[in-house]
Amino acid sequence: MERVAKFFRSTVAGPMVAFLLVATMASLATPRFLQPQNLANVSLQVATVAVVSIGATLVILTGGIDLSPGSTVALITCTLAILVKKMGYPLWVGIALCLLLGVILGFINGFFSTYGKIPSFIVTLATMSIYRGLAFLITGGTPIFTVSPQLGPLFYGKFLGIPLPFYYVVILYTVGAIFLRNTIPGRGIYAVGGNESAARLTGIAVNRTRLLAFVLAGLTASIGGVLLTAWLNSGSPNYGQELGLQSIAAAVIGGASLAGGIGSMIATLFGALTVAVVQNGLNLLAVPASWQEITLGIVIVLAVGLDMWRETIGRGVSRLFRQPSAR
Amino acid sequence: MSLIVETLNSVQSNPAIEPVWEVRNISKAFPGVQALDNVSMAVFSGEVHALLGENGSGKSTLAKCIAGVYQPESGEIISHANPVTFRNPMDARFAGVATIFQEFSLVPTLTVAENIFLGRFPRLSTGIIDWATIREETDKVLEQLSLKIDPNAVVKTLSVAEQQLVEIAKAISMESSLLIMDEPTAALGLLETQSLMELIRRLTKQDKAIIYISHRLDEVFQIADRVTILKDGKHIVTSPLSELKMSDVVRLMIGYEIQQHYPKETNAKEAVCLEVENLVTENGVNDVSFTVNVGEVFGLGGMLGSGRTEIARAIYGLDHFVSGKILLYGEKVHLRSPVEAVGVGIGYLPENRKADGCFFNFEAPKNITISRLKELLQGPFLSLSQERKVGEAYVKRMNIHPTALEKSVQFLSGGNQQKVIVARWLFSQARLLIMDEPTQGIDIGAKLEVYNVINELTRSGISILLISSDFPELLAMCDRIGVVRDGRILYINEARQMTEYQLIGIASGVGLSGEIEDIAVISS
Numbered sequence: 067m068e069r070v071a072k073f074f075r076s077t078v079a080g081p082m083v084a085f086l087l088v089a090t091m092a093s094l095a096t097p098r099f100l101q102p103q104n105l106a107n108v109s110l111q112v113a114t115v116a117v118v119s120i121g122a123t124l125v126i127l128t129g130g131i132d133l134s135p136g137s138t139v140a141l142i143t144c145t146l147a148i149l150v151k152k153m154g155y156p157l158w159v160g161i162a163l164c165l166l167l168g169v170i171l172g173f174i175n176g177f178f179s180t181y182g183k184i185p186s187f188i189v190t191l192a193t194m195s196i197y198r199g200l201a202f203l204i205t206g207g208t209p210i211f212t213v214s215p216q217l218g219p220l221f222y223g224k225f226l227g228i229p230l231p232f233y234y235v236v237i238l239y240t241v242g243a244i245f246l247r248n249t250i251p252g253r254g255i256y257a258v259g260g261n262e263s264a265a266r267l268t269g270i271a272v273n274r275t276r277l278l279a280f281v282l283a284g285l286t287a288s289i290g291g292v293l294l295t296a297w298l299n300s301g302s303p304n305y306g307q308e309l310g311l312q313s314i315a316a317a318v319i320g321g322a323s324l325a326g327g328i329g330s331m332i333a334t335l336f337g338a339l340t341v342a343v344v345q346n347g348l349n350l351l352a353v354p355a356s357w358q359e360i361t362l363g364i365v366i367v368l369a370v371g372l373d374m375w376r377e378t379i380g381r382g383v384s385r386l387f388r389q390p391s392a393r
Numbered sequence: 394m395s396l397i398v399e400t401l402n403s404v405q406s407n408p409a410i411e412p413v414w415e416v417r418n419i420s421k422a423f424p425g426v427q428a429l430d431n432v433s434m435a436v437f438s439g440e441v442h443a444l445l446g447e448n449g450s451g452k453s454t455l456a457k458c459i460a461g462v463y464q465p466e467s468g469e470i471i472s473h474a475n476p477v478t479f480r481n482p483m484d485a486r487f488a489g490v491a492t493i494f495q496e497f498s499l500v501p502t503l504t505v506a507e508n509i510f511l512g513r514f515p516r517l518s519t520g521i522i523d524w525a526t527i528r529e530e531t532d533k534v535l536e537q538l539s540l541k542i543d544p545n546a547v548v549k550t551l552s553v554a555e556q557q558l559v560e561i562a563k564a565i566s567m568e569s570s571l572l573i574m575d576e577p578t579a580a581l582g583l584l585e586t587q588s589l590m591e592l593i594r595r596l597t598k599q600d601k602a603i604i605y606i607s608h609r610l611d612e613v614f615q616i617a618d619r620v621t622i623l624k625d626g627k628h629i630v631t632s633p634l635s636e637l638k639m640s641d642v643v644r645l646m647i648g649y650e651i652q653q654h655y656p657k658e659t660n661a662k663e664a665v666c667l668e669v670e671n672l673v674t675e676n677g678v679n680d681v682s683f684t685v686n687v688g689e690v691f692g693l694g695g696m697l698g699s700g701r702t703e704i705a706r707a708i709y710g711l712d713h714f715v716s717g718k719i720l721l722y723g724e725k726v727h728l729r730s731p732v733e734a735v736g737v738g739i740g741y742l743p744e745n746r747k748a749d750g751c752f753f754n755f756e757a758p759k760n761i762t763i764s765r766l767k768e769l770l771q772g773p774f775l776s777l778s779q780e781r782k783v784g785e786a787y788v789k790r791m792n793i794h795p796t797a798l799e800k801s802v803q804f805l806s807g808g809n810q811q812k813v814i815v816a817r818w819l820f821s822q823a824r825l826l827i828m829d830e831p832t833q834g835i836d837i838g839a840k841l842e843v844y845n846v847i848n849e850l851t852r853s854g855i856s857i858l859l860i861s862s863d864f865p866e867l868l869a870m871c872d873r874i875g876v877v878r879d880g881r882i883l884y885i886n887e888a889r890q891m892t893e894y895q896l897i898g899i900a901s902g903v904g905l906s907g908e909i910e911d912i913a914v915i916s917s
Contacts, residue, residue, distance in 0.1 A: 248774040250766045257763055260754035267709075267749055268763050268817070269735030327754035 077328065081320045081336035084369045088340050092347030099347060106229050110221070110297065112342035113231035114139070115312045116335060118290040120242045121172070121283025122313035123334040127246075128279045129259040129326025130179060130186035135287035135313055137197035138171050139306035142291025144201045147210035147301030157216045165288050171197060172284015176277035186280075194310060201303035209302035213295060221296035231293065235335070238289070243331035255279055259326025315362070316341050319369040340369065411474060413438045413602050414459070414490075414571045419468035421454055424807075428454040429465065430626040436571065436602040441593060443617035443634065444606045447646055447897070449833075449862065451626040452606050453495060456573050459604070460492040461485030473570070483512075491569035493560050495576045495697075501549035506531040508548055509563045534566040537595075539588050553580045561589065565596065572596065575606045579698050590616050608696045608901050610639055622646055647864075647893045655869030656844050660851035661689035665723070667708070667825055667856060672717035674707045679880040681717075685825065685858060688851045692859045692871030692888065695900045700880035701860045702744065705827045708858070709741045710734040721825065735764065740818030742811070744829040744860075750814045757797035757805075758784025760813050764821035787816040792842065808839025815846050826850060827858045832866060844870060864893050876900055 092099040118135045125132040142164050149160035175193055179186035223230045246252040254275040257265040266272050290309065295301055320337030322329025344365050348358045412435035421429040429451045436442045444452045457463045459470060461479030469476050472488055479485040482492070499508045506527050515523040515530075531544040540558055548556060557580040564572060574593075578586045593603060593616055607613055613620065614634065622629040622645045629645050637645075667685040672678055677700055685691040693701040706712045708719060710728035719726055721737055728734045731741070743749035752760050758780050762769055769775045769783070784798055791812040797805055802813055811831060818826050828847075832840040847857060847870060861867045867874060868888050875882040876899045884899050 244774070248777065250770070250775065253759070253763070253766055253775065256754060256759075257752055260752040261749075263749045264743075264752055265763075267711075267731050267741055267743055269732045270763070271732055327752070 077321045077330060078333045078336070080372060081333045081340065081369070084319060084365075084372070085336045085340045085343065088343045088347070088365065092343055092350070095347060096350045098350050104346070104350070108342055108346050109229050109232045109235075111346055112339055113235055114290045114294050114297070114306075115309060115316060115341060116235045116338035117238055117293060118287050118309050119313040119316035119334050119338045120238060120331065121279075121286035123242075123317045123320070123322055123329055123331060124246075124255060124279040125186070125283045126314070126317050126322045126324060127255050127259045127326060127329050128276045129262065129324075130276060130279065131190065131314065131324065132175060132186065132280065132283050133190040133310050133314075134171070134175060134194040134197055135283065135290070136306040136308065136310035137194045137201070138168060138284060138287035139291040139294055139309050140303050141171070141197045141201040141204075142168060142288045143295040143298075143301035143305050144205045144210065144303055145301070146292060146295045147213045148204060150214050151210055151212075157214050161292050164292055165285060168284045168286075168288020168291070169281055170284070172281040172287070173277070175284065176280025179280065180273040180276045198303060205301070205303055207303065209300055209304070211300045213299050213301060217296040217299050221293060234289075234293065238286070239331050239335050246331055251275065251278055256327055259328075261327070312341055312362075313338075315366045319366060337369075340365065412436055412471075413473055415471040416455070416459060417469045417471065419455065419458055419465045419470075421451075421458060421463055421465045427626050429458070431468070432623065432626070432628045433468075434621050434628070434631065436604060438570065438600040438602050439597045440619060441597055441603045441605050441617045443613045443620040444604055444623070445610075445613065445620055445642060445646055446623035446629075447862075447864065449625075450623040450646070452623055453575055454626075455623065456492065456575050456604065456606060457494075459485065459571070460490055460494075460573055462494075486567065486569075489568065489570040490573065491564040491567040491571070492573040493564045493575060493577050495579070497556055497560055499548050499556060499560060499563070502547065504545050504547055505535075505542055505551075505559050505562075506544040508559060509534065509544075509566050511563075513567075530566065531562075534562045537565065538562055538592055554585055557581055558585065558589075561592075565592070569601065571602045571604065573604045573606075576608065576697070577605075578607060578609060578612060586612065610642060610901055613642075614639060643894055643897055646897065655866070656841070656848060657869055658848040658852065659872060660848070660854075661872045662687040662854070666721065667858070668720040668723075669704075669708065670718050670720070672704070672707055672719070673715040674703065674712045675715060676703045676706065676712040677880040678703050678707050678712070681880075681882050683875050683882060683885060685856045686872075687856055688854050689872045690847060690851060690857045690859050690870055692861065692867045692874040693877050693882075694861070694864060694867050694874050694896050695877035697862065699877045699900065701877045702829060703880065704877065704882075705741070705829055705858060705860055708734070709739060709827060735821065735823075738822065738824040740764070740821060740823030740826045742814055742818070742826065742828045742831055744833065746807070746810050746814060751802050751810050753801050753803040755802065756784075756800060757788055757793060757802055757813050757816075760802050761787050761816045761820050764817045764823075768820070783820065787820065791816050791819075791846065806839065808842060811839070811843060812846065815843075815850075819850070823855065825856045825858065827860075829860045830862065831859070832861070832863065840866075864896050868893060868896065878902060 098104055118139065121135060122132055145167060146160050146164045149155045149163060150157055175186070175190050178184050179189040221231060225233060246255065254270050257268070257270055258272050258275045262272055294305055316337035317329060317334050318324065319340050320329060320333035322334065341362065344362055345358060348361060415435040417433045419429050419432045432451065432455060444455065446452045454463060458465045461482045461484050464480065470479065471477070477488050479488070500511065503511065509531055510527050515526045517523045528544060535542055535544065538558060538561065540562065542551065542555055542559065548559060551559065557577065561577055577589060581589065596603065605613065605617055617634050619631065620634050620637065620642065621631040622642065624646065664687040665684050666687045670682050672681045681704055683691065693704060695701045703712065707714065708728065710730045710733050719728060726737050752763065762780050762783055766775060769779050788795060788797055793812050794805060794809050797809065797813065802810055805813065831843050850857060859867065859871055868891060871888040873885060874888050874891060874896070876884045876896060878900055
């Protein structure tokens with residue numbers, strides 16, 4: 067009992083409940099939602115946004131924000147397509163170079179928003195534009211299709227009957243969770259976001275910590291970009307338009323505070339799942355794209371609102387049931 | 394009652410008989426401290442009424458009650474014989490109270506003129522702001538202060554002294570019958586102070602009542618007609634200043650009963666821990682030299698803004714050095730950032746523990762271990778079970794409330810939060826701990842615990858640099874004290890050879906010796 071109560075007080079409870087709510091609603095709305103084929107589909111759909119959300123969470127935990135991952139993803143899909151298809155590099159070399167590029171793009175975001183003293187919102191607003199512009203520049207604006215026959219299996223392959231992206235997500239989130247909970251830089255990220263001034267006075271290298279969060283965000287965005295290229299076997303400067311906002315949505319539905327210092331990997335995963343299930347459910351119901359976007363917006367407000375109002379609601383509920391106490 | 398009779402009797406020389414502003418039996422408490430306890434005070438038009446007391450005596454709180462910033466729990470505020478209630482500073486302003494607060498209330502990104510008229514912009518009949526009038530009025534006000542500041546200058550581009558003067562200009566530009574000045578000269582130089590004194594004299598001729606709060610007794614004796622002295626939130630005396638000598642005022646401020654228990658242990662050793670030589674910083678520290686022995690408590694005494702905190706900041710690597718050097722255990726250390734300071738074994742208990750000390754997103758164990766996470770490493774990973782053990786051990790040792798193990802330190806009392814931060818530096822094995830106002834805003838019981846912690850620290854060979862505005866505390870808990878004023882250490886002596894009387898005298902610029910009557914010794 068104590069354990070149950072503790073769970074409900076923990077930060078994971080909110081997003082988990084949100085996820086179960088939308089999943090229940092989706093399964094009630096259409097029987098197709100729970101079919102194995104569809105669930106496998108969901109795991110494919112969730113992969114990109116979930117991976118990108120890891121970085122979003124790290125940046126948000128430091129008290130920053132990253133608007134650029136969608137553009138990073140687009141630039142990565144184009145770069146990988148060009149490296150492999152047009153320049154003939156082996157796929158593995160192309161992927162490695164793309165991850166390196168992701169790190170560099172993240173470093174640029176981090177450098178200007180720490181040592182450059184420009185708010186991260188502004189820096190990543192600018193790079194959001196710049197990185198996508200670069201994607202248009204290197205492709206001349208035309209998508210590159212059928213990049214490599216080797217890409218498909220990376221995404222559509224299965225292990226023990228479960229699609230590979232499922233494993234990618236599990237592995238990356240496990241690594242992310244351990245990094246945050248059990249390493250010194252991970253703790254530093256929480257400290258910087260929780261109280262920057264106290265962190266500085268305690269001898270934490272605040273700028274370096276923030277920079278690290280952005281570099282890791284660049285890395286996860288580039289992994290997301292590689293996954294997307296594999297999924298669609300193509301690269302296009304138009305890809306990933308919605309990923310920036312969706313990754314932030316996943317983190318905040320997961321209870322991350324935009325002020326920094328509060329949030330966790332597992333909670334973000336449930337946030338990402340919630341986003342993916344909403345999309346999948348609406349797709350199954352053949353709801354037009356415009357209404358999908360509107361619904362997602364409402365889900366974000368409700369999920370975060372529930373978290374914010376949790377205390378008030380809790381107090382109201384306990385007042386309803388409170389016995390007159392003999393004090 | 395006798396008090397009011399006393400004040401009425403003592404003011405016969407004044408033109409007005411009825412006080413224009415009066416507070417009666419005001420009380421105000423903050424968590425853990427009774428800031429004002431049944432205080433009464435009357436101000437007459439055309440009078441400069443000095444409000445004096447030590448740090449924490451309740452002067453600023455009283456000023457803020459009259460200015461509508463705080464709402465007193467009991468008592469009355471009476472304006473022109475009518476009781477008034479202020480729910481907020483706006484109410485007080487409309488009732489004719491203009492206030493110059495100790496903390497600036499200017500908007501740094503607006504211009505001087507915009508700041509002066511903020512919230513009460515005159516408008517044309519079309520509803521558009523009447524910039525011509527603003528411009529004209531601003532010029533007039535600045536001229537009154539004989540200020541050469543461009544009304545169109547953005548406030549943040551001005552020096553601190555200029556900002557202070559704009560703050561004053563803003564207050565006097567308002568229609569008011571009472572002007573409250575809380576430490577108006579703290580940031581001013583000699584000339585600016587003199588022109589402010591002249592302005593105050595002119596204002597009293599216009600029948601304004603002025604409440605003047607200052608640590609600088611020399612100024613008070615230049616300008617004030619009467620004085621009210623507070624101590625520990627209680628009214629001590631109200632008297633015409635002409636009937637008091639400066640030495641009387643100091644004695645009244647200190648009070649007769651300095652009976653508090655300080656469990657001082659002397660643990661200072663021969664060996665030297667910290668040597669500061671000719672330190673000059675960009676932030677106003679001016680040629681400061683001193684040493685701190687192993688296990689010694691070295692106090693930095695001085696008024697707010699005297700430079701005590703800046704000296705500490707420099708030692709902690711927060712401010713840039715211009716020249717000078719620092720040696721720790723005989724070795725020259727480079728302290729360009731707190732990272733380096735922590736690395737060589739210095740810890741810092743910040744003055745504002747909520748804003749600069751606590752991590753509210755962490756429970757106590759994480760707040761403690763953050764200073765030396767390396768200790769928890771098992772391979773590349775932090776051992777959370779080890780962390781838990783460390784947390785439990787320190788919570789027990791420091792007598793911290795045990796809920797801190799599970800809950801955010803946000804829910805702890807001030808004293809407990811302070812102990813969590815001390816525990817942080819114990820865990821980091823700091824050899825020198827800088828404590829900036831460690832007992833500010835915590836209750837007597839928690840203070841005692843902090844004193845015991847100081848003893849425990851020095852017993853184990855840690856040296857302490859103690860900054861405190863609580864002079865009795867400083868005198869009792871330190872082995873030696875350096876008195877700071879204007880970024881310099883003016884005087885260093887053993888604490889037990891100093892009196893509070895001397896300490897206040899030197900810190901407020903009255904004089905180095907006992908002859909406080911001699912006003913002109915140090916005044917700049």
